[in-house]
Amino acid sequence: MTEMIKGYNFAFIDEYAKREIRRKILKAVSIPGYQVPFGSRELPIARGWGTGGLQITLSLIGKEDILKVIDQGCDDSVNAVNIKRFIKATTGISITADTLKATIIQTRHRIPEEELTEAQILVFQVPYPEPLRLVEPQEAQTRRMHAEMDYAKIWVFLYENIVKWKEITIGARYPVFVNGRYIMDPSPIPRYDVPRLNYARTLYLFGAGREKRIYAIPPFTEVKPLEFEDHRFRIEDFTAKSCALCGSKDTFLDEIVDGDRRIFTCSDTSFCKKRREDPNIPKSSVKK
Amino acid sequence: MQDIILKVRNLSKKFNLHLLGGKVITAFQNASFVLKRGEFLGISGKSGSGKSSLIKCIYRTYLSTEGEIVYYPKNGMPIDLARCLDEEIIDLRHRKIGYVSQFFYAIPRVSCLKIVTQTLIQQGVDEDGAKRRAKNMLLRLLIPERLFDAYPSTFSGGERQRVNIAQALVKKAELLLLDEPTASLDKTSRAIVLDEILKLKKKGISVIGIFHDDEELKRFADRILVLEEGKIKEIYKNDKNS
Amino acid sequence: MRDWILKVENLTKIYGDGCPNCLKSETNKCPFCRATIAVNSVSLALYSGEILGIMGESGSGKSTLVRSLYFDISPTLGEAYLNGEERNIFNFNSQEKRKLRNFNMGMVYQSPYRGLNFEITAGGNVAEKLLMANWRSYSNIRRRLIDLFEKTELPLNRMDDFPATLSGGMQQRIQIAKALANNPEILFLDEPTSGLDLSVQARLLDLIKKIQQELKISIILVSHDLGVIRLLADRVLVMREGRIIESGLTDQILEDPQHPYTQLLVNSML
Numbered sequence: 001m002t003e004m005i006k007g008y009n010f011a012f013i014d015e016y017a018k019r020e021i022r023r024k025i026l027k028a029v030s031i032p033g034y035q036v037p038f039g040s041r042e043l044p045i046a047r048g049w050g051t052g053g054l055q056i057t058l059s060l061i062g063k064e065d066i067l068k069v070i071d072q073g074c075d076d077s078v079n080a081v082n083i084k085r086f087i088k089a090t091t092g093i094s095i096t097a098d099t100l101k102a103t104i105i106q107t108r109h110r111i112p113e114e115e116l117t118e119a120q121i122l123v124f125q126v127p128y129p130e131p132l133r134l135v136e137p138q139e140a141q142t143r144r145m146h147a148e149m150d151y152a153k154i155w156v157f158l159y160e161n162i163v164k165w166k167e168i169t170i171g172a173r174y175p176v177f178v179n180g181r182y183i184m185d186p187s188p189i190p191r192y193d194v195p196r197l198n199y200a201r202t203l204y205l206f207g208a209g210r211e212k213r214i215y216a217i218p219p220f221t222e223v224k225p226l227e228f229e230d231h232r233f234r235i236e237d238f239t240a241k242s243c244a245l246c247g248s249k250d251t252f253l254d255e256i257v258d259g260d261r262r263i264f265t266c267s268d269t270s271f272c273k274k275r276r277e278d279p280n281i282p283k284s285s286v287k288k
Numbered sequence: 289m290q291d292i293i294l295k296v297r298n299l300s301k302k303f304n305l306h307l308l309g310g311k312v313i314t315a316f317q318n319a320s321f322v323l324k325r326g327e328f329l330g331i332s333g334k335s336g337s338g339k340s341s342l343i344k345c346i347y348r349t350y351l352s353t354e355g356e357i358v359y360y361p362k363n364g365m366p367i368d369l370a371r372c373l374d375e376e377i378i379d380l381r382h383r384k385i386g387y388v389s390q391f392f393y394a395i396p397r398v399s400c401l402k403i404v405t406q407t408l409i410q411q412g413v414d415e416d417g418a419k420r421r422a423k424n425m426l427l428r429l430l431i432p433e434r435l436f437d438a439y440p441s442t443f444s445g446g447e448r449q450r451v452n453i454a455q456a457l458v459k460k461a462e463l464l465l466l467d468e469p470t471a472s473l474d475k476t477s478r479a480i481v482l483d484e485i486l487k488l489k490k491k492g493i494s495v496i497g498i499f500h501d502d503e504e505l506k507r508f509a510d511r512i513l514v515l516e517e518g519k520i521k522e523i524y525k526n527d528k529n530s
Numbered sequence: 531m532r533d534w535i536l537k538v539e540n541l542t543k544i545y546g547d548g549c550p551n552c553l554k555s556e557t558n559k560c561p562f563c564r565a566t567i568a569v570n571s572v573s574l575a576l577y578s579g580e581i582l583g584i585m586g587e588s589g590s591g592k593s594t595l596v597r598s599l600y601f602d603i604s605p606t607l608g609e610a611y612l613n614g615e616e617r618n619i620f621n622f623n624s625q626e627k628r629k630l631r632n633f634n635m636g637m638v639y640q641s642p643y644r645g646l647n648f649e650i651t652a653g654g655n656v657a658e659k660l661l662m663a664n665w666r667s668y669s670n671i672r673r674r675l676i677d678l679f680e681k682t683e684l685p686l687n688r689m690d691d692f693p694a695t696l697s698g699g700m701q702q703r704i705q706i707a708k709a710l711a712n713n714p715e716i717l718f719l720d721e722p723t724s725g726l727d728l729s730v731q732a733r734l735l736d737l738i739k740k741i742q743q744e745l746k747i748s749i750i751l752v753s754h755d756l757g758v759i760r761l762l763a764d765r766v767l768v769m770r771e772g773r774i775i776e777s778g779l780t781d782q783i784l785e786d787p788q789h790p791y792t793q794l795l796v797n798s799m800l
Contacts, residue, residue, distance in 0.1 A: 144624070147625075148624060148625045148628055149625075150628060150662075152658050152659075152661045152662040153658070155658075155661035156650055156654050156657060156658045156661055159654055159657050159661065159668065159671065160650055160651060160654050162668055163651060163653065163654070163690050164690075228666055228667060228668040229666050229667040229668075230667050230668050230669050231668050303786070304788075305793070306789075306790030306793050306794075307790070307793055307794060307797060344785070344786075348779055348782055349779070349781045349782050349785050349786065350782065350785065350786040351778070351782060351786055351788065374765050374777070374778060374779050375532060375577050375580075375765075377779060378580065378764050378765065378779065379532065393760060393761065394761075395732065395735050395736050395739060395761045395762075396728075396732040396735075397729070397732045397733060397736060398736050398739075406739075406743060409743055410743065
């Protein structure tokens, strides 16, 4: 264990606050897809910069944990690096970029390409936890709609999408139906990652610090994207495109404009690195 | 009892005009009579003698002040038309009791064929059958086919009244109440309407009717009830009709 | 005789704290506590397949009455029952009430702004009801919309237009199509034709009559327009100061009104 800064509690937040957050996480796990309000704490980073995810990570993390933090799949972006430094400084635990080695992964807007296991927890940073906000501005109303499963309004939104564009045009934040009960915002992950929510082996926790909500998808839970029988949910299409660095054709790609050139690279940088060393590593390298 | 369809006992109608400081006007009082099944009872009397009010009380357009109007349907229990529930009256109006007045209200911009057809549909006749019967009846009342899709509000007074009569005659009521149905008709259409009424009578339908013209009344009334200043002066057998 | 389908007993809506004397009040303003008694101890029965008219001047409580029955307003006192359901529907929880609103009842408001969402298309407004009933096939929804648009005589090529671009008469037809989407047994019409010009009004009245006959739906029609009541309603309740002061067959109420107020109303008819 490396040196940690003095004068602060382990993992920054005091133990009573951690206990409250853990209680709220338990409630969230018990009611998949339900948004549990929690007392979001002040942190040395601004609200809206991943404080929800961070509070979940800080209240769960132990001295033996190995942490990975990604920002849109990237381990080295400013936000991810800052969060890693902060956690390291207040816990002294070790950090990794390797998806398979991490016990806790905090993520902004992506699910790693490699298949996660039941030994891991994926913590999502959530900007807007309310999937119904799109169609209903009032919190009192959206709460009532969830309570009564009154979801017609969001379905009308999808209907109108098809009327106007012949298909559902939602990109990220595609609303999903969890455990046959709640409609949930999966955070701004691409549609590509949505199927990974369904019957996953890993515990998914979602934290919205500014909006003060925690919700969860426990392992092996049914998660279905909203779709019509004759207008099915579709993921992004990368046909005939491949990563300019590792050459992979089966991963989620980011488009980069380099001068006049438009190139595509893997969004999951650590997996891209692995593929460059060994192009044959499968997406799901973990045996079932 | 089987041969009686209507028994009116001690029936009175008074209007309490609140706008005139509670002034009470008596339309008729202590009317008692019976109508036999299949009988045509004519009502005669001067204007203001209470003829229309009597018919309207039976149809429940007016609420009777005193007395009873017991109706004996062919199948079912006797029922007091003066006191029974509104719902029961609605049901009887749809199925058993027809009424033709001098006035005609219809939804604007509904074709005359549709008006007559709807009456039958309300009785439970299927749409095709209703349409066929409605067309037949309109043709018999000399409404030409080219007018079927036109709105009665654009018709002449006589034509409109014939649509009104068609609407009442097309359903096979047990009891028909006529309040000067021919008043606004010319000679030819009057003859046709009277002919239709006669046909219904021959089919055994019981009728109470007021006619503008006493001669007309005597053509088919079995008995004639004479009202004078709201009281029944006499009821006599009409010998001219046999 | 026909069966009753909705029964209301002693429905009362008081705005304000209310006091024990409110229900005895002659007017809709309680002389003791100054509360407004919008609806005062109203009882009625709606029979299957009939059109029941409620007439009365503005402020007589007729709209409050139907909006209470549609759960837009929660009544202060009173009970309502649907045939075949033993519990007072006012005691239903909000989910059960919503279900009744979606499946057993339909509502057409005087103002389309109350009945329609102007942010979504005409078709979307109607589709919402189908989506509430878990329709999940886009093409089936579109087919049902075409059916409903035809039934309510709406032009199909306006289905994907926004309500604001449609005429007042069309907006009311969309409300009707929406109200009929899930084949309800009861339809509430709250001044459905007021404010429309006469030719549009006539066609709408004809449509309502047609729908009532074809679908055998039971209708409560609120109107201050005696002409509309005369053409559509089988029976009428007359309301004043929150109370029903008189009821009867439509032609009887119009030709032989008993209550002084009804006599005044009928005599004021053009």
